[in-house]
Amino acid sequence: MVTLGPLTHRTLIFIPAWNEEGSIARVVQEVRHALPETDILVIDDGSQDNTAVVARAAGALVAIHPANLGIGPARRTGYIFALRGGYERIAHCDADGQHTPESIQRLLRAVQDDECDLAIGSRFLEPPASNDGDAYIPSAMRSIGIRLFRRIVSLVTRQRFTDCTSGLYAANRAVIRQFALGPTNIDYPELENIVRTVRNGFRVKEYPVTMHRRIAGTSSITPVKTFFYVFNGVISIFAASLRASEPAPDTRQ
């Protein structure tokens, strides 16, 4: 196995991006400014635009997938890089600028202080203090899906989750190992990941975060995809809940 050794810092922030040249530079710069003591990796998931060039110019490390592999594999590339690079903790966020650097800091602090093994940023845990009209409001169709998943995931894990489709995570090394070594759902990995991590005995905790509307570009989730999401999601939750839990990740090679 390739080992990179720790690069410059102990914390890695990775950002999967697919055709996000309009927003990726600002996201990278904001994170760099707010969290200077971290390495930033952008995973260009087979973009057809200049995402990789723009991200590199903004000061991020860039790993380029030869083709579009999906969000699940894109995040896994980040986890594999973190594992081989010897990072002690990671955070990942979306490339569209919806997550704030303050939220990332909050989650990383929770993991660093050992409050949990995996910290998830939730849009719905507490209403945002100041709703300035810029805050995230899901569409009707999506909020049905969000509520459905909330119920099912909470039922299966016997733990209350409010935001099961969050793309904002922070994780310690044991969880990095779990996500780097295992298989991943290609299109919608979030639900399965929560169930899997809880079942493997890790402490998973949600933290309230504020989200913005996207800076540029369009969301890759359309109504048709939302339907597929619900279908895919329900199957993946039940499949994950019926799988045997994996061997303790920190004792595994």
Added chain:
Amino acid sequence: MTGSLSLHAQILAIGLTLGLLVIIFEMVRRRRIQERYALLWVVVLLVLLLFTVVPTTLPAAAHLVGISNTTAALLALLSVMELVLLVHLTSKSSVADERLTLVQQEIALLRLEQELREKAQVGLVHTPASDTREDDAGQHNS
């Protein structure tokens, strides 16, 4: 008698099945189908060959599973075989997809690693080769 075939139809059916068998073997020989996948097709075709060479086996098999109409039994059998083959192919495709994904992830990481090594040589980043990390190892170790 149900399930009986005219000699004409029987010869045609045997010819067709044998022809398909030959095509499968030829594809294996040319490495257009791997042996392990050919096995499934060969089994299917051998069952069909049995039904055509000894036509009484089909009504007997139909009777065994409780279907009185032989034609219906044959169609049901073919549907099941097709389903099995399709599920088999979907499964193989999923496994191949996952492997392809892993290969592409590895390519992306190797290219990044190469880039980092080159940068390290000109002193742009610190890697274990250029920096033993003694300076901050103590305060960060968990």
